[in-house]
Amino acid sequence: MENWRVLPFQIFNAFENMATDEALFRVLQERGGPPTLRFYGWERSALSIGYFQNTATEINLNYCRRHGMDVVRRPTGGKTVLHDCELTYAVISKEGLPFFSGSLVENYKAVCSCLIRAFFELGIDVSMAKECRQEGKKEMGAICFAFPAPFELLSRGRKICGSAQVRSRGCFLQHGSILLDFDAEKNCRFILPSEERQADRCGFLRETVTSIHGETGEMMMPERFSGIVQRAFEVSWNIHFVAGGLTPEEEDLKNRLLEKKYRNPAWNLEGKV
Amino acid sequence: MPVFSDDLLYSREHVWVRVDGDFATIGITDYAQEKLGEVLSVELPEIESEIERDEPFGTVESAEKSVVELISPVSGDVVNVNEDIDDDVGIINSDPQDTGWLIVVEMKDLDELDDLLDAKGYHDFVLQEGEVD
Numbered sequence: 001m002e003n004w005r006v007l008p009f010q011i012f013n014a015f016e017n018m019a020t021d022e023a024l025f026r027v028l029q030e031r032g033g034p035p036t037l038r039f040y041g042w043e044r045s046a047l048s049i050g051y052f053q054n055t056a057t058e059i060n061l062n063y064c065r066r067h068g069m070d071v072v073r074r075p076t077g078g079k080t081v082l083h084d085c086e087l088t089y090a091v092i093s094k095e096g097l098p099f100f101s102g103s104l105v106e107n108y109k110a111v112c113s114c115l116i117r118a119f120f121e122l123g124i125d126v127s128m129a130k131e132c133r134q135e136g137k138k139e140m141g142a143i144c145f146a147f148p149a150p151f152e153l154l155s156r157g158r159k160i161c162g163s164a165q166v167r168s169r170g171c172f173l174q175h176g177s178i179l180l181d182f183d184a185e186k187n188c189r190f191i192l193p194s195e196e197r198q199a200d201r202c203g204f205l206r207e208t209v210t211s212i213h214g215e216t217g218e219m220m221m222p223e224r225f226s227g228i229v230q231r232a233f234e235v236s237w238n239i240h241f242v243a244g245g246l247t248p249e250e251e252d253l254k255n256r257l258l259e260k261k262y263r264n265p266a267w268n269l270e271g272k273v
Numbered sequence: 274m275p276v277f278s279d280d281l282l283y284s285r286e287h288v289w290v291r292v293d294g295d296f297a298t299i300g301i302t303d304y305a306q307e308k309l310g311e312v313l314s315v316e317l318p319e320i321e322s323e324i325e326r327d328e329p330f331g332t333v334e335s336a337e338k339s340v341v342e343l344i345s346p347v348s349g350d351v352v353n354v355n356e357d358i359d360d361d362v363g364i365i366n367s368d369p370q371d372t373g374w375l376i377v378v379e380m381k382d383l384d385e386l387d388d389l390l391d392a393k394g395y396h397d398f399v400l401q402e403g404e405v406d
């Protein structure tokens with residue numbers, strides 16, 4: 001039975017969260033080590049944008065500034081996520097393990113199959129999207145949760161978890177947001193750059209996104225669901241988790257990334273460091 | 274079935290190299306573009322920038338919301354960047370080993386080429402990844 005490290009649920013700000021994920025990914029590439037499953041939350045609501053996104057046209061930056069919303073650029077792909085009421089997970093691993101093949105999609109499927117098992121524990125029937133939804137894409141394209149990529153997770157056809165990856169040198173980082181609750185209006189206000197047809201677009205989001213609260217009527221605490229997810233990984237892959245923290249090298253790199261990259265507006269707003 | 278061209282060298286990071294004297298034209302392999310799926314965006318270095326072997330020189334994003342770092346097979350100065358990709362990023366998928374080239378590098382150390390694989394060696398390498406017949 002293979003040993004994995006688990007970094008139990010902790011809450012940090014947006015910049016620390018991204019710096020930590022990237023530090024884990026870089027140190028694994030350089031030094032090796034066990035695969036890691038990390039759980040985290042967000043000190044205050046924040047927007048994360050994908051590596052290639054344009055903040056001038058794909059989020060409502062002025063509204064974010066007026067309301068003190070942190071905006072952080074992820075090292076991974078995909079679109080904008082409002083991190084509000086969610087459990088965030090990150091898997092950091094080499095690609096060569098038995099349950100991962102070299103394909104991007106196969107890695108998504110491997111991780112998402114564990115998450116499906118966790119949702120099932122709550123009585124939520126979740127399945128993988130077979131294709132990307134095209135309806136409304138032009139108007140809603142910047143919102144991650146408006147569009148499931150193939151193999152993202154749906155309950156009753158509504159997206160409940162969004163994930164993204166970065167890969168380099170035979171390692172990958174996949175992180176994702178598991179929605180505990182979802183506020184369509186808040187997503188529209190902070191993400192959509194134009195207020196035109198805001199009500200219609202919020203209606204679209206309400207119809208196409210769900211959450212654990214939306215499916216069960218109960219508020220799930222992130223710590224509790226992280227335990228359920230961890231157990232689902234253990235059972236699905238026959239692995240053993242050892243709880244740990246960052247190594248001194250990871251901590252040091254996290255702090256350097258925080259200063260040079262993730263607290264730097266040039267990175268977060270323009271993608272430059 | 275991906276194409277493995279005899280006139281190219283290949284890195285284990287799925288990048289090809291076409292050598293012309295001190296110059297190396299670099300792109301991603303046909304095998305890599307198949308694995309990536311549809312490429313949506315690409316970020317490449319500027320002309321006159323310096324790149325180092327085994328270090329990232331660019332990134333691509335696929336439709337599966339994955340960012341993949343491109344690892345340089347050689348060290349040197351970037352002397353040309355494929356501007357056609359700005360107009361049509363799709364050529365990375367449709368013609369990755371020819372018109373979908375990414376950059377041209379003036380190499381600093383030709384001995385670095387010795388670590389690269391020929392077409393058969395690369396084919397055998399990806400066979401080990403279990404996805405090629």
